[in-house]
Amino acid sequence: EAGVVQSPRYKIIEKKQPVAFWCNPISGHNTLYWYRQNLGQGPELLIRYENEEAVDDSQLPKDRFSAERLKGVDSTLKIQPAELGDSAVYLCASSFGLAGTSTDTQYFGPGTRLTVL
Amino acid sequence: GQQVMQIPQYQHVQEGEDFTTYCNSSTTLSNIQWYKQRPGGHPVFLIQLVKSGEVKKQKRLTFQFGEAKKNSSLHITATQTTDVGTYFCAGSTSGTYKYIFGTGTRLKVLA
Numbered sequence: 001e002a003g004v005v006q007s008p009r010y011k012i013i014e015k016k017q018p019v020a021f022w023c024n025p026i027s028g029h030n031t032l033y034w035y036r037q038n039l040g041q042g043p044e045l046l047i048r049y050e051n052e053e054a055v056d057d058s059q060l061p062k063d064r065f066s067a068e069r070l071k072g073v074d075s076t077l078k079i080q081p082a083e084l085g086d087s088a089v090y091l092c093a094s095s096f097g098l099a100g101t102s103t104d105t106q107y108f109g110p111g112t113r114l115t116v117l
Numbered sequence: 118g119q120q121v122m123q124i125p126q127y128q129h130v131q132e133g134e135d136f137t138t139y140c141n142s143s144t145t146l147s148n149i150q151w152y153k154q155r156p157g158g159h160p161v162f163l164i165q166l167v168k169s170g171e172v173k174k175q176k177r178l179t180f181q182f183g184e185a186k187k188n189s190s191l192h193i194t195a196t197q198t199t200d201v202g203t204y205f206c207a208g209s210t211s212g213t214y215k216y217i218f219g220t221g222t223r224l225k226v227l228a
Contacts, residue, residue, distance in 0.1 A: 040221075042205050042219055043205075044218070048215055091160070093160075104165075106150075106216070108159040108160045111159055
């Protein structure tokens with residue numbers, strides 16, 4: 001069974017440019033998460049989807065970040081415009097069930113390492 | 118807001134020595150998960166603890182959930198070079214349906 005797929009793996013852009021990340025979760029997983037991981041820190045949740053509904057986006061900087069999960073499968077995360085402080089690894093994860101349930105094990109993708117110059 | 122801290126931040130051990138990392142939450146947790154992230158890799162799920170005082174073992178790894186469900190620990194017996202990586206705990210509080218990751222403990226094992 002394929003794991004969580006993310007692309008691109010690496011992205012280097014100049015500040016003020018837009019950037020987009022794509023995630024394909026494990027087949028059948030209803031919950032999808034986007035995390036940001038800064039160097040030497042733990043993943044920080046940006047947004048969580050249950051099917052196509054964003055149920056928790058309280059940590060998403062909405063002035064420049066946007067996300068969508070059309071048809072409740074693939075998801076994209078966009079930053080426009082990017083700032084120097086956005087340099088980080090952006091991780092996508094999926095789980096079969098809701099957080100706090102017995103089926104909420106999160107499976108992470110390899111991440112996209114973003115460098116903003 | 119909820120905070121999850123881990124100590125130590127770094128640990129270097131000789132191969133064969135034991136290792137323990139501690140996870141402390143500012144709020145009572147409904148459950149806690151542990152993940153391992155190898156250098157350059159992504160977090161990989163290890164285990165989930167749900168019950169107060171719960172202890173689970175996976176070969177050389179022992180996981181414990183505190184009685185008050187505000188702390189947890191991961192103990193590795195006789196470390197091996199394959200244990201190298203950063204260990205994260207992630208706690209969920211009732212009703213929030215999300216996990217807050219700890220700050221992580223980076224383990225280096227010297228052969």
